[in-house]
Amino acid sequence: MIEIQKVSKSFGAVKAVDGVSAVIEEGHVYGLIGTNGAGKSTLMRLLAGVLAPDEGMVKVDGEPVYDNPRAKEKVFYISDDQYFFRSGTPRDIMHLYRTYYPGFDSEKWQETMDKFGLDSRRKVNTFSKGMKKQLSVICGVCANTRYLLCDETFDGLDPVMRQAVKAIFIREMEERGLTPVVASHNLRELEDVCESVGLLHRGGILFEKDLDEMKMGIHRVQCIFRERTLPRQVRESLEVLTVETRGALYTFTVRGSREDVESCMEALEPVFYELLPLSLEEIFISETEVKGYDIKALIC
Numbered sequence: 001m002i003e004i005q006k007v008s009k010s011f012g013a014v015k016a017v018d019g020v021s022a023v024i025e026e027g028h029v030y031g032l033i034g035t036n037g038a039g040k041s042t043l044m045r046l047l048a049g050v051l052a053p054d055e056g057m058v059k060v061d062g063e064p065v066y067d068n069p070r071a072k073e074k075v076f077y078i079s080d081d082q083y084f085f086r087s088g089t090p091r092d093i094m095h096l097y098r099t100y101y102p103g104f105d106s107e108k109w110q111e112t113m114d115k116f117g118l119d120s121r122r123k124v125n126t127f128s129k130g131m132k133k134q135l136s137v138i139c140g141v142c143a144n145t146r147y148l149l150c151d152e153t154f155d156g157l158d159p160v161m162r163q164a165v166k167a168i169f170i171r172e173m174e175e176r177g178l179t180p181v182v183a184s185h186n187l188r189e190l191e192d193v194c195e196s197v198g199l200l201h202r203g204g205i206l207f208e209k210d211l212d213e214m215k216m217g218i219h220r221v222q223c224i225f226r227e228r229t230l231p232r233q234v235r236e237s238l239e240v241l242t243v244e245t246r247g248a249l250y251t252f253t254v255r256g257s258r259e260d261v262e263s264c265m266e267a268l269e270p271v272f273y274e275l276l277p278l279s280l281e282e283i284f285i286s287e288t289e290v291k292g293y294d295i296k297a298l299i300c
Contacts, residue, residue: 001026002047002147002181007056009042016042018204019056024181024196026146027173031190032183034200040183041080043200044151047181048077060147073101076140080152080183082132084124090135091120094142103144112138116164129156137165141172150182154189166193191280211280218283219261222251223273237264253278 002024009017017039024030034040045051046058049065049072057064063071085092090113098104113120116134124132133156140148148169154162170193172178184190190197191211198208218241225231228248234240239255254261258275265273 003059005057007053020205026179027177028195029193030181031194031197038200044149074146076143076145077149078136078140089121101143105142109142148180187281218255220253220276220278224248224271
């Protein structure tokens, strides 16, 4: 478990992370969402022990991670702004990581490199951005750490490779309990892999939610009422988050159980109604609008 306890970090006059608290449970994919500049990369570096917090503490399995080699052995960090030795090869990088991570699996590393079609003796500075991301993911997985921190890892990967990386994460979670923490500005990339998501805004976590719980507790309804107005009973019986109209067609988002929503709608006897599935982005739009934030200014 990773515990973030009221952590703050400033760079001069800029407060990159402001009083963040969160708990990342083991064996789940945790998504950290926010625009560029929201503090995602700084928070990831704090989780990896690369940076020391100005205030608060980050603990990995109960131990402070900063300046603690034993705790750092449990965490592998894939930076968005990757750095490799100018004339180094993937094999050189593998040997370096093997000195830092006692559980590094060299055989699995070579097998995975071959599957991805990456030449382990070719200089990394000749690799494309996507190939470098693939190399980082392979090293991260083969380090056999308990936690894998991924900052914009899917950026630069083609659709096939994105699915391949997601499949590797799922396999490693099932086989050895890996816990990936994925930071991204793109909700669609995280929707099919994350189980919990935190929304970072202006250096602080606006809120964090379990995705299954969110999807079970919020619904979109499309309907046509006989009187062409939204009945008072809807607002009285349900927590209405958003309402849109297009002619006689009403589309509204409500919070509550599916049973309560269906019971309310059937009692009103509309001309027509249906419950529609919501994407992760639509759920966050509804949640943030209720809190008074413009979601379009927070995520893309």
